[in-house]
Amino acid sequence: MSECLVAMSVDRxxxxxxxxARERIAFFAVALTTCGILLASAAFAQSDIExxxxxxxxxxMAAEGRRQLNGLEVMxxxxxxxxxxxxxxxxxxxxxAADPTAAINEAxxxxxxxxxxxxxxxxSSSLCVPASDVAARRGIIYWEVSCVDPRxxxxxxxxxxRTEINAAGFGWYTTEFIRTTLASRLGKDPRSxxxxxxxxxxxxxxxxxxxxxxxxxxxxxxxxxxDYYNRNAITDFAPIILKLKASKPDxxxxxxxxxxxxxxxxxxxxxxxNVGALVSAGAxxxxxxxxxRNLGRFAEGPFVLxxxxxxxxxxxxxxxxxxxxxxxxxxxxxxxxEMIGGAAQLGAAGLWILSEVLRRTDGDLDPDRFRQAxxxxxxxxxGMLNGWGVKFGADGQNANDRVQHYMLQWQDGKLVTVWPEKxxxxxxxxxxxxxxxx
Amino acid sequence: xxxxLPQLIASSILLGGIYGLMSMxxxxxxxxxxxxxxxxxxxxxxxxxxxxxxxxxxxxPYMGLLIAIPVSLIFGFAVYKCVVSPxxxxxxxxxxxxxxxxxxxxxxxxxxxxxxxxxxxxxxxGDRVILVFGAAITLPQVIAFAAAGMFxxxxxxxxxxxxxxKAIRATAEDRKAATLMGIDTNRICLLTFCVGTACVAxxxxxxxxxxxxxxxxxxxxxxxxxVVVVLGGMGSIGGALLGGMIVGVLDVAGGYAVxxxxxxxxxxxxxxxVLLIRPTGLxxxxxxxxxxxxx
Numbered sequence: 001m002s003e004c005l006v007a008m009s010v011d012r013x014x015x016x017x018x019x020x021a022r023e024r025i026a027f028f029a030v031a032l033t034t035c036g037i038l039l040a041s042a043a044f045a046q047s048d049i050e051x052x053x054x055x056x057x058x059x060x061m062a063a064e065g066r067r068q069l070n071g072l073e074v075m076x077x078x079x080x081x082x083x084x085x086x087x088x089x090x091x092x093x094x095x096x097a098a099d100p101t102a103a104i105n106e107a108x109x110x111x112x113x114x115x116x117x118x119x120x121x122x123x124s125s126s127l128c129v130p131a132s133d134v135a136a137r138r139g140i141i142y143w144e145v146s147c148v149d150p151r152x153x154x155x156x157x158x159x160x161x162r163t164e165i166n167a168a169g170f171g172w173y174t175t176e177f178i179r180t181t182l183a184s185r186l187g188k189d190p191r192s193x194x195x196x197x198x199x200x201x202x203x204x205x206x207x208x209x210x211x212x213x214x215x216x217x218x219x220x221x222x223x224x225x226x227d228y229y230n231r232n233a234i235t236d237f238a239p240i241i242l243k244l245k246a247s248k249p250d251x252x253x254x255x256x257x258x259x260x261x262x263x264x265x266x267x268x269x270x271x272x273x274n275v276g277a278l279v280s281a282g283a284x285x286x287x288x289x290x291x292x293r294n295l296g297r298f299a300e301g302p303f304v305l306x307x308x309x310x311x312x313x314x315x316x317x318x319x320x321x322x323x324x325x326x327x328x329x330x331x332x333x334x335x336x337x338e339m340i341g342g343a344a345q346l347g348a349a350g351l352w353i354l355s356e357v358l359r360r361t362d363g364d365l366d367p368d369r370f371r372q373a374x375x376x377x378x379x380x381x382x383g384m385l386n387g388w389g390v391k392f393g394a395d396g397q398n399a400n401d402r403v404q405h406y407m408l409q410w411q412d413g414k415l416v417t418v419w420p421e422k423x424x425x426x427x428x429x430x431x432x433x434x435x436x437x438x
Numbered sequence: 439x440x441x442x443l444p445q446l447i448a449s450s451i452l453l454g455g456i457y458g459l460m461s462m463x464x465x466x467x468x469x470x471x472x473x474x475x476x477x478x479x480x481x482x483x484x485x486x487x488x489x490x491x492x493x494x495x496x497x498x499p500y501m502g503l504l505i506a507i508p509v510s511l512i513f514g515f516a517v518y519k520c521v522v523s524p525x526x527x528x529x530x531x532x533x534x535x536x537x538x539x540x541x542x543x544x545x546x547x548x549x550x551x552x553x554x555x556x557x558x559x560x561x562x563x564g565d566r567v568i569l570v571f572g573a574a575i576t577l578p579q580v581i582a583f584a585a586a587g588m589f590x591x592x593x594x595x596x597x598x599x600x601x602x603x604k605a606i607r608a609t610a611e612d613r614k615a616a617t618l619m620g621i622d623t624n625r626i627c628l629l630t631f632c633v634g635t636a637c638v639a640x641x642x643x644x645x646x647x648x649x650x651x652x653x654x655x656x657x658x659x660x661x662x663x664x665v666v667v668v669l670g671g672m673g674s675i676g677g678a679l680l681g682g683m684i685v686g687v688l689d690v691a692g693g694y695a696v697x698x699x700x701x702x703x704x705x706x707x708x709x710x711x712v713l714l715i716r717p718t719g720l721x722x723x724x725x726x727x728x729x730x731x732x733x
Contacts, residue, residue: 057554058545058546058549058554058653059654060652060654060658062549062554062653063553063554063555063556063652065554066553066554201699227697227698227699228697228698228699229698229699230699230702232658233658233661233662233701233702234698235453235456235457235649235659235662235689236449236453236689236690236693238445238446238449238453238690238693238694239446239689239690239691239693239694239698239701240693240698242442242445242446242694243694245442246442258556258650258652259556259649259650259652259655262556262558262650263649263650266558266565269565270565270567270574270576271445271574272567272574288556290555290556290557290650293555294556294557294558294560294650295558296560298565
């Protein structure tokens with residue numbers, strides 16, 4: 001600060017000649033830069049493990065991107081309250097990855113200008129692949145907490161990790177739920193069950209739909225149709241819904257982002273599409289809080305594979321159960337009573353696992369030491385937030401069978417865990433879905 | 439298939455009406471002023487938020503039109519004076535970047551003010567289904583369609599049979615010649631922009647019960663609006679309605695026949711074919727398609 005004051009007092013006394021004016025500008029610039037550096041270094045001193053956070057905070061995915069950031073924030077607060085990592089606080093710089101191009105640019109900025117050595121992100125499958133390409137090429141650790149594109153961990157990068165299940169896991173869980181539980185409730189033999197797939201056409205929708213469709217065929221379900229659409233251009237689901245009315249599936253497997261999920265279900269009602277059940281996977285679309293909030297009582301019934309909407313606490317370790325309760329309470333208090341949902345839970349759980357890794361490296365972000373610590377983690381199901389366990393494969397993917405997932409159902413305006421039975425907090429309801437016009 | 443036919447026809451026509459409605463404001467601004475307003479979609483989005491906001495205050499959105507129209511006229515006036523007027527005679531690159539910039543500003547302002555959440559306007563009567571020859575339609579769809587027809591008729595008559603309409607057509611055809619004939623083209627442009635903005639506001643309010651409102655919905659719909667306008671002919675109100683119908687049919691019936699993922703391919707094929715045969719679009723005002731230096 002003293003430089004600033006000196007600069008100003010010198011300036012007041014200086015004459016107004018052109019040369020002086022130039023000198024004055026130069027002097028100010030130097031003084032301001034010095035002040036800036038001092039302030040910046042003060043900020044660094046407060047949070048000395050600095051990581052980058054990359055999420056869509058504007059654009060069409062902003063709603064869920066922000067929820068994921070909220071989940072990360074709550075978990076960071078908890079970590080820092082408990083003494084941080086090896087006595088150092090965890091801090092971050094945030095980049096807005098509204099679309100794949102912005103994801104690449106922001107990843108480059110975080111690395112080159114902010115000097116981060118680890119990036120957490122990125123909510124969407126369309127963003128995680130390009131952003132992590134940038135990081136991997138520069139030898140920066142990429143810690144993915146949300147996207148499900150199976151290609152993410154299949155590119156031979158050694159510094160790319162994902163805590164969340166991949167799309168193949170999504171497909172496994174949704175079809176397993178239908179095979180073991182839903183089919184019998186619908187009074188169908190799995191081999192005669194008719195299933196139709198409807199999905200938005202990004203990497204997220206296609207990846208999870210292809211995985212589910214291929215396992216559905218392997219089980220013996222009758223796949224009656226697979227329809228894709230562009231979620232940004234969809235203004236009318238009549239063509240798809242009319243086809244479904246003609247093909248009469250027992251179950252519709254739908255993957256959507258949120259605007260299209262709302263429109264699809266609204267039009268399903270208007271056009272009187274009656275199916276036994278709707279099953280979806282993921283924290284967005286049918287799993288977004290916006291779906292229930294906007295459709296009210298008409299949102300009742302669809303199933304969503306997601307993080308738990310309430311969990312049988314007896315299935316968790318005592319530490320995980322306490323954390324589950326704390327994070328949900330903090331989240332609701334901090335974000336105006338909103339229930340913690342999938343996107344936020346993924347952020348919080350992913351960051352908790354990261355903090356476990358960093359504890360083992362004493363906060364060191366050296367890629368080799370970090371990898372060693374990641375590979376040494378071995379936590380059984382029920383040991384972490386969301387009832388997850390941890391065991392990373394050599395490709396950087398947390399094993400799908402450790403990332404326990406749950407079938408939630410919209411009941412009384414909330415997503416509640418209904419399957420697997422031992423984790424469930426409520427029984428299945430509205431199976432088959434009652435006809436709309438009753 | 440035959441039992442689905444009435445529904446396919448009804449859905450195509452109703453969606454076409456919505457496309458026509460949201461394109462009318464654009465065709466006026468695009469056709470007459472020859473400004474490619476990239477912020478068109480954001481105007482639409484703001485109007486949808488206005489409808490959602492009014493509904494939250496207990497005002498029925500259709501009654502809310504009485505508020506939305508004057509508000510949009512004032513908004514249009516302000517945008518014209520602050521943003522559009524200074525770039526009216528600038529090269530197209532300048533106009534494109536200015537309106538694109540405006541669209542980004544408005545989108546982010548909406549994000550800051552209302553957040554990124556999706557808001558679906560729920561009307562007590564909004565989802566009540568009316569069955570017509572076995573086709574299920576809803577009141578908001580019918581109202582949007584009727585409004586599209588009514589606005590098209592009103593604007594068509596005004597442009598065709600009034601002195602002001604003649605001046606607008608003259609300005610669209612050749613702004614310099616219109617000035618030489620004693621037409622105050624600046625005032626015509628101001629008027630067109632304000633009326634165009636009001637049209638967008640009406641369509642936004644009428645679309646709010648149909649689609650979830652969020653900051654980027656306008657950007658998603660604007661591309662379709664541009665296709666409709668160029669297909670129908672820039673500056674042509676009837677063209678916007680017909681263009682909307684064509685895209686609506688391709689969307690719904692085409693989507694049903696060949697798959698929804700192909701619907702954009704379909705209407706772009708038709709779009710390109712029409713432009714190859716008739717560069718002015720189907721009912722374009724002669725001269726309106728030429729981005730020349732005549733101004």
